[in-house]
Amino acid sequence: MMFSLNSLQNVVYNPIIPYVGTISEQLEPGTLIVLRGQVPSDSDRFQVDLQCGSSVKPRADVAFHFNPRFRRANCIVCNTLKNEKWGREEISYDVPFKEGKSFEIVVMVLKDKFQVAVNGKHTLIYAHRISLEKIDTLGIYGKVIIHSVGFSFSSDLRSSQASxxxxxxxxxxxxxxxxxxxxxxxxxxxxxxxxxxxxxxxxxxxxxxxxxxxxxxxxxxxxxxxxxxxxxxxxxxxxxxxxxxxxxxxxxxxxxxxxxxxxxxxxxxxxxxxxxxxxxxxxxxxxxxxxxxxxxxxxxxxxxxxxxxxxxxxxxxxxxxxxxxxxxxxxx
Missing domain, CATH: 2.60.120.200 (Jelly Rolls)
Structure with a gap:
């Protein structure tokens, strides 16, 4: 099932990679982040990072690092960066991405974890290591083509239906x-x-x-x-x-x-x-x-x-x- 772009907020079309953008609202349980794009045929890897700021020196903390890799090991590496040090990697070898093919990534924010689906299928779960309140930036890096990035904030649902x-x-x-x-x-x-x-x-x-x-x-x-x-x-x-x-x-x-x-x-x-x-x-x-x-x-x-x-x-x-x-x- 594909999400209608009309249901998303703050949609950015065809961003230049690397892309670093501010998340306009606080991430809360129920928030969705939806990315549509394509993996180039020569891609070796790309990453989607939920960051705590955009600082380069010192490097901003990364609460959720989602990193598909296609060359030596076909896998998805997830991790967290704190104080410029990476934590323990969590690796999934169930990789739904295909070089040269389009994809839709949906990251659902839950109260104690992130749940990721690719092309309508559950892909992985990653437990929070940094509190949601500190996340305010989305970063996309590597060899990837992104057609659109959008959000569905839980607050939008609450405010629009409260009456x-x-x-x-x-x-x-x-x-x-x-x-x-x-x-x-x-x-x-x-x-x-x-x-x-x-x-x-x-x-x-x-x-x-x-x-x-x-x-x-x-x-x-x-x-x-x-x-x-x-x-x-x-x-x-x-x-x-x-x-x-x-x-x-x-x-x-x-x-x-x-x-x-x-x-x-x-x-x-x-x-x-x-x-x-x-x-x-x-x-x-x-x-x-x-x-x-x-x-x-x-x-x-x-x-x-x-x-x-x-x-x-x-x-x-x-x-x-x-x-x-x-x-x-x-x-x-």
Whole structure:
């Protein structure tokens, strides 16, 4: 899944390499950095650095050094530079880059790590060694062609949706609608309007450390039919999809190219009614066209689930339960 440039902020097109630019806002959990470019056929390496300033002498600290190498060892080296000294290298030999081919790199900022996906597939995770508050500069170096660099800041999502909260709590035990840090599970909420064009639901949470699984349901409150049942099962690494119609479960769908969840994983989920338009969404995305739901998780996976519940206008209720620490629920 490719991110629409319309969904990104501070986009820089065709920067000259080496490129050093200031990051306009503070990096926070949920921020995305999206780079599109191409690896030249004669490239031996390039690097993307999240830096603490742009000083050359002394050299600025590098919180996250992402360094694909193509010659002697085809690998990706990650590291941190503190006080002009490199730390312990973390090396991945699963290299998704091809010389002469285009790429899309998505760096997702999590509360305790960076998660990197290349061309829609999970590539690596790198734990923070320097606090996010110190990172203010992006550097790109080496033999690489960059077509665009853009950001999706978590603050943009919060500020743009703060006044458009549209759901009604069904359970009195659920937390207040705004300014919450925790919800009681199971969480049940009725949308103020049913699923329709442009409809969006945002779920922010963290998967519990010893999680076995959790579920997200979109259903008809009147009939209790579940139009879409998403059930990641971490203990068996299965992402189950199904529908519960006329008091009966249908056939499970499980096929998936890459299981995108892990214990302790922070995520956001955007559920959007979709009709052939680019979806300016990040993290876990569920959007709906006339034939199917389409799902992406943190930009690293996509799947399709064909509609079994035919009248989408009756989908008006959201249910969430399981091994998840729920932080925020919004809809518009």
């Amino acid at each position: 458009t909260l549209e759901w009604t709590e069904i359970s009195e035990e659920n937390a207040q609608k705004s300014g919450v840090s925790q919800f009681t599970l199971p969480f049940v909420a009725r949308l103020n309007s049913s699923v329709g064009p442009g409809r969006t639901v945002v779920i922010k949470g963290e998967i519990n450390t010893n999680a076995k699984g959790f579920s997200v349901n979109l259903l008809s409150g009147k009939s209790k039919d579940i139009a879409l049942h998403l059930n990641p099962r971490l203990n068996v690494k299965a992402f189950v999809r199904n529908s519960f119609l006329q008091e009966s479960w249908g056939e499970e769908e499980r096929n998936i190219t890459c299981f995108p969840f892990s214990p302790g994983m922070y995520f956001e989920e955007l559920c959007r009614r979709f009709r052939g338009l680019g979806v300016p969404c990040v993290h876990m995305i569920i959007y709906c066209d006339v034939r199917e739901f389409k799902v992406a998780v943190n930009g690293v996976h996509s799947l399709e689930y064909r509609h079994r519940f035919k009248d989408l206008s009756h989908i008006d209720t959201l249910e969430i339960d399981g091994d998840i620490h729920l932080l925020e629920v919004r809809s518009w």
